[in-house]
Amino acid sequence: QELSFGQYSLVYNAFSFTFATMAAATLFLWFGRSQVGHAYKTALTISGLVCAIAAYHYFRIFESWQSAYDIKNGVVVASGYAFNDAYRYVDWLLTVPLLLIELILVMRLSAEETVSKATKLGAAAALMIVLGYPGEIATDIPTRILWGTLSAIPFVYIMWQLFAGLGASINSQPESVRELVKKARLLTFASWGFYPIVYMIPYTSLSGSNVIVGVQVGYTIADVIAKAGVGILIYMIATRKSQVEY
Amino acid sequence: QELSFGQYSLVYNAFSFTFATMAAATLFLWFGRSQVGHAYKTALTISGLVCAIAAYHYFRIFESWQSAYDIKNGVVVASGYAFNDAYRYVDWLLTVPLLLIELILVMRLSAEETVSKATKLGAAAALMIVLGYPGEIATDIPTRILWGTLSAIPFVYIMWQLFAGLGASINSQPESVRELVKKARLLTFASWGFYPIVYMIPYTSLSGSNVIVGVQVGYTIADVIAKAGVGILIYMIATRKSQVEY
Ligand SMILES: CC1=C(/C=C/C(C)=C/C=C/C(C)=C/C=O)C(C)(C)CCC1
Ligand SMILES: CC1=C(/C=C/C(C)=C/C=C/C(C)=C/C=O)C(C)(C)CCC1
Numbered sequence: 001q002e003l004s005f006g007q008y009s010l011v012y013n014a015f016s017f018t019f020a021t022m023a024a025a026t027l028f029l030w031f032g033r034s035q036v037g038h039a040y041k042t043a044l045t046i047s048g049l050v051c052a053i054a055a056y057h058y059f060r061i062f063e064s065w066q067s068a069y070d071i072k073n074g075v076v077v078a079s080g081y082a083f084n085d086a087y088r089y090v091d092w093l094l095t096v097p098l099l100l101i102e103l104i105l106v107m108r109l110s111a112e113e114t115v116s117k118a119t120k121l122g123a124a125a126a127l128m129i130v131l132g133y134p135g136e137i138a139t140d141i142p143t144r145i146l147w148g149t150l151s152a153i154p155f156v157y158i159m160w161q162l163f164a165g166l167g168a169s170i171n172s173q174p175e176s177v178r179e180l181v182k183k184a185r186l187l188t189f190a191s192w193g194f195y196p197i198v199y200m201i202p203y204t205s206l207s208g209s210n211v212i213v214g215v216q217v218g219y220t221i222a223d224v225i226a227k228a229g230v231g232i233l234i235y236m237i238a239t240r241k242s243q244v245e246y
Numbered sequence: 247q248e249l250s251f252g253q254y255s256l257v258y259n260a261f262s263f264t265f266a267t268m269a270a271a272t273l274f275l276w277f278g279r280s281q282v283g284h285a286y287k288t289a290l291t292i293s294g295l296v297c298a299i300a301a302y303h304y305f306r307i308f309e310s311w312q313s314a315y316d317i318k319n320g321v322v323v324a325s326g327y328a329f330n331d332a333y334r335y336v337d338w339l340l341t342v343p344l345l346l347i348e349l350i351l352v353m354r355l356s357a358e359e360t361v362s363k364a365t366k367l368g369a370a371a372a373l374m375i376v377l378g379y380p381g382e383i384a385t386d387i388p389t390r391i392l393w394g395t396l397s398a399i400p401f402v403y404i405m406w407q408l409f410a411g412l413g414a415s416i417n418s419q420p421e422s423v424r425e426l427v428k429k430a431r432l433l434t435f436a437s438w439g440f441y442p443i444v445y446m447i448p449y450t451s452l453s454g455s456n457v458i459v460g461v462q463v464g465y466t467i468a469d470v471i472a473k474a475g476v477g478i479l480i481y482m483i484a485t486r487k488s489q490v491e492y
Contacts, residue, residue: 013332024295031291073326
């Protein structure tokens with residue numbers, strides 16, 4: 001069924017909201033660099049970058065959404081210009097490895113361990129996203145399921161690495177941030193787990209414009225939490241650890 | 247009745263004025279970060295962010311207003327593109343929690359108290375705005391009253407918390423800023439109280455274009471005071487407290 005004006009506006013406003021949130025989070029995190037110890041500046045630089053890259057892509061996604069429809073007197077018609085789903089995947093290709101690096105950096109592991117973990121998880125993340133995209137743009141469900149399942153293999157590997165890896169390092173964190181690190185891990189799990197769930201919306205009994213709205217709004221909420229939400233937690237961990245260590 | 251050219255221009259220029267004011271306030275507050283003590287930098291970062299987010303939304307509101315009307319030879323006709331009321335509510339959803347956090351930060355409470363107060367008030371603020379929106383876009387008065395009344399419940403809670411909370415902490419502030427903190431509180435009350443009053447304009451005997459102009463100009467004035475005005479006071483409090491404490 002066709003997109004109603006209310007549905008169109010919901011997605012439109014969600015994109016505008018997310019652009020503003022990501023841009024604001026970027027500046028907050030970068031300003032925060034001057035308030036943390038030397039060892040945590042890179043983590044804030046990268047958290048800010050993740051949000052900046054997302055702000056750029058949400059700006060483009062917003063414009064793509066706007067040009068994909070013609071609205072006159074409250075009636076929404078497809079304009080003939082396709083909405084570009086690729087922006088999201090391009091964004092993830094950049095931001096997911098960066099998010100993983102940011103989580104690793106805030107742990108303050110040894111230099112070697114940092115590089116080896118970042119390389120392995122970064123590669124797995126790229127693979128996950130590259131395998132997911134053909135499914136996202138597929139027009140039939142079996143193709144979507146096929147690529148989604150392949151993409152889930154590196155996904156499970158990453159989740160397992162994060163759980164095991166972060167779990168071990170939590171006990172070596174200063175008392176005052178242990179709770180925050182646990183929260184960062186929980187928020188990462190919850191927000192990352194949200195993406196494959198959104199991906200599966202077309203498998204349900206929902207159809208037509210409801211699927212479009214569900215997928216767009218779903219990924220948008222997940223992005224706000226995974227990027228800006230986790231970024232703020234990283235900032236809080238970094239300031240508290242700086243107070244203890246510097 | 248129809249919007250006259252004078253009415254159209256008044257709103258148009260009010261939006262442009264507010265964009266410029268918010269952008270200027272943003273830069274003023276961010277430049278001020280280097281002039282205050284460490285503990286107050288975050289308050290100025292956030293005050294600036296509130297104004298930056300508002301500048302973005304006033305830019306969009308301005309453009310939305312422009313595209314909602316066709317003006318030819320001084321005659322204003324609706325263009326068929328709806329004016330997007332949601333920008334304001336999206337803006338508030340982001341800026342109201344931030345404003346509350348900024349007020350809490352400048353009090354310099356303990357870390358725990360800061361987080362707990364920020365969470366409670368932030369959640370109440372989000373609820374207030376989400377409940378207000380369906381009323382704002384409702385086309386009949388009873389629906390407007392219903393949602394407005396629901397929205398007033400978290401509003402009263404926030405006002406009470408601020409009054410009680412800020413009241414207690416005022417006496418623990420240094421002598422030199424006590425008056426300023428009182429002013430910040432007063433300005434917050436006055437400006438916040440202005441929003442529900444503007445919301446009630448359609449209940450009055452005003453109608454048609456007068457309601458549109460009253461609501462747009464009313465919210466705009468309230469925003470300038472609540473964001474830029476309170477921001478400048480926060481800046482003054484932060485510089486004076488820095489002189490005493492650093
Ligand atoms: C498992 C899986 C997926 C997972 C996507 C994830 C986990 C994306 C995370 C994105 C983040 C964290 C972005 C924030 O920067 C896809 C590709 C939807 C395809 C279906 C299977
Ligand atoms: C009580 C009430 C309202 C209150 C709105 C307020 C209090 C908004 C404050 C906005 C601020 C402070 C913005 C600045 O950043 C609504 C939503 C109009 C709906 C009617 C009932």
